[in-house]
Amino acid sequence: MRLSFLIKVPIVAALIVLVDRLFPSSFAGARIGCLALAWLIAVAVARRDVRKSPLARIGLGAAALFAVALFDDPGPLAWVLFWCSLSAAALLPKVVRFDDAWHWAARLALHAATGVTKPLSDVSRIARRRRDTNPRAIAATLALPLIGGALFLILFSAANPLIARAFAAIRLPSLWQILVWAFVAFCAWPSLRPHAAVIRLAARLPDPEPALPGTSLPSVLIALALFNLIFAVQNGLDIAFLWSGGALPAGMTQTEYVHRGAYPLIVTALIAGAMALAMLRPGSASERNIWARRLVTLWVAQNLVLVASSALRTIDYIETSMLTTWRIAALVWMALVALGLVLICWRILRGRSARWLINWNAFAATLVLTICCFIDLAATAASWNVRATTPEHVDLCYLSQLGDSALLPLIALEQRQMDASTRDRVRYIRDQTFTDLAARQDSWADWTPRGARRLMRAQTTLGPNPARPLPVAQSAWRNCDGTIGQSPVTQVQP
Template sequence: MTTTTTTTAKTPGRRTRPGTLAMKIAAMTPVVVMAEWIFAEDSEIGGVIGLLAIVWVAMLSIGRPIVLRSRSSRIALIAAAGYAVVLADDPNALALLLGWIAISMAALLPRRRFDHALRWVPRLGLHALVALGLPWRDLAWSAAARRRSRRGGLRAAAAMLVVPVLGGAVFLTLFANANPLIAGVFERIAWPDLGDIVWRIAVAAVMATAVWATLRPRLSVRTGDTLDLPARVAQFDPGSASLVLSLATFNVIFTGQNVLDILFLWSGAPLPGGVTMADYAHRGAYALIVTALLAAVFVLVTLRPGSSGTASPAVRRLVTLWIMQNLLLVASSALRLVDYIQAYAMTAWRLAALAWMALVATGLALILWRLLRGRSAAWLINANALAAALVLSAASAVDLKAMAAAWNADVAITQGRAGPPLDLCYLATIGPSGLTALARLERHARNATLRDRLAYLRWEAQVQTKARQGGWRSWTGRNARRLAAVEAMMGPRRPLLRAAPNGRECGWIYPVEPALLTKAAQR
């Protein structure tokens, strides 16, 4: 009994071999050193952050080889490397967040297999919190071990140096005040800037904490096991009779809404007086998505596989009909948003909203499949998480602002007056993302006033992008390709602009006159 108790009392940290700890410190050091090299005060960060992420992934593989022996961990590590490539090409917050999730999961998965996504949300959150104290706990343990092996050595050395160091500093200060020659020597010494020292210490502390948390994760493998919300909420069972009555009521209400959408939205019939298509589209696009989400929650809570409701053929038919109506509702919401875009142009947020609607439709279809095939709650959660991960990964790899700008330019060039107004302010404010679209519009402009305005906005964006590309910290591959494409179209020289004594404005072109833009490029 005594032996068992002693073994249990040992902490995981004390069982770590010094060689293993040294290898992890050696793996952490290149990442910290590279971060110190990259991050500077008041400096924009570009593609080099992707190189830092790639080094982190490589050092995690070297310093903790177990991540390569776990299949699920290898998948997460490959995903982290993919996000690192995205960061190297075009850094963005979404790719940074997804990369952190991937590398954290690569570090944690060897300790616990992937069960379902909902349980991993608190695990990742707790991992981020626990990471703040991990390096300092291990440092304290290591210091305690050294004190035990060399009792009194450091303390005696420190006591021996206190008097000469402090005494020498006092006498040097007095002599510097009394002797101008000594004072001059001190004045010529380039002392390091205190602010820079603080910044460097902060960068090293942040990176060391983040990397160490992946090299020596100490998150309990049981974290999140008790958080099984689907299983708990699904205990609610209103009974077959109540479900039939509820679903019949919901189907009648949804049928009314869908019939109105078919009559006025899908068929193109004229709306009642005082209601424009833009009003009809804008007011309903997001409210209907909320309706579909509420419907999905209702089905999840009341119709889990094996419940009394799913055993009833009437309930199964009614819920199938209701989910199909919800899918039509989501399609109508997307069509409303498309109509609104056709009236008021495309933006990155509207493009993201279309992707969100596609995710909602996918979730509804997965709920129906789960109900009909008797799939588990974990299957449904993981399927939705996979769909969301694919959409978010695509959004991190592409530039939604550039896609919106390209769409607006294409519509302006091809449709003219029939298209939406061309918001030049939007193209100007999205920075490098609007550069290629502005160049294309300038190349197709026939009206001299319009061409002058486009040339000014394009050149401003081009100069700003070149300035960002001039520093190695802020350089990105995507901006390099943009500049190359624009210079191939318009050349590297400054355009000849009209005098503007009162300044310039970006402004709207509403509507785009057919004579202002031509489908054929001007030479």
């Protein structure tokens, strides 16, 4: 058995012990970043090919960046990006070069799917290599030392109270602990020994060139002319009523027109982009036709107007309602769709390959997601709502759902002019959020650097004796927006 294989077994065991010590009860806090960094170091130590590969070292660097994000403020996005970076670093030495994001998405999916079977297949391979041994021979070899050792331990524990106390202190792991250990092993082992089928199966995937079967040059030209006409009608209506604010027909309000269609229009733009690629597939007759290229360029331009209208609808909805993290994500997604349409047009005009198009879209998406790992979108939404809305109209229920991300905006809101009832409600939400954050930061298990910085700024702004909300009666309670709820009093008839 090779030495490199034997080294990986204690490394996985060390990761299991680390998880057992770091997360005795919950998976939270800066400990997640410590685990990610330890996993990264384990891969670098156990895999000599990863250390020597320049591309794999880039993957390790990206994984280290996301480990820092997990340490500062852990979240599912940073964890997914960390796993993708670390898995790419583990797989890169097995490929000749980085080809395209399409094949790498397949490799990562296969790597995740085969991770469960890889430890089992390695155990089975070891068993096949030891064909000269069978269960009976192993049992015969171990019978004398095991039975004899157990007998002497029983006798010594009866004779020596120190040994008896040591045996009494032994606690067998629970079923949950065993399942957690197995989960860690099945996650860590594939990064140390990737399955060979991952590279082999991904290499069989065809190039990502979309195709529309049964299309000809005349059908493409007719379709493009019709699509441009339909999109021109939609964009003309948006320009007349959405962008210019023209008078709508009787029975329809501006709010109704604005609030409908933002997401369906984005889906329309995505479908149109895929169809544009398929209709001007490299080597096809339409790809060489000048009118087909012009009509596709015009169609892509109309799709850009469609995406801009979708963004404007979302912005108008935010101004009449409020900003949420999902609406920020929607605007970011619309920007990526617009960039994708521009890249599609550039690819058609410049004759670029589908690999070029996919790689640039993947790069843009990865860059945006990386930035989002280090930005608290919930705090951004809370700050905007506090600044753009009067205190009486701020959705305090939504701010209370954001947790400590809304703490500093709540403190800023509390300092504005408002009536006494609204101030008391704001003060209650702020007090609860501050207390919860302070309690988490006092616990080593839940402590995070971002939470510590936020708590320090809040303490500096509030001072040593922050104002407290009004007390409520024992039978009363506070709702999510800080209003006081009161149970109806049942009057007893004399």
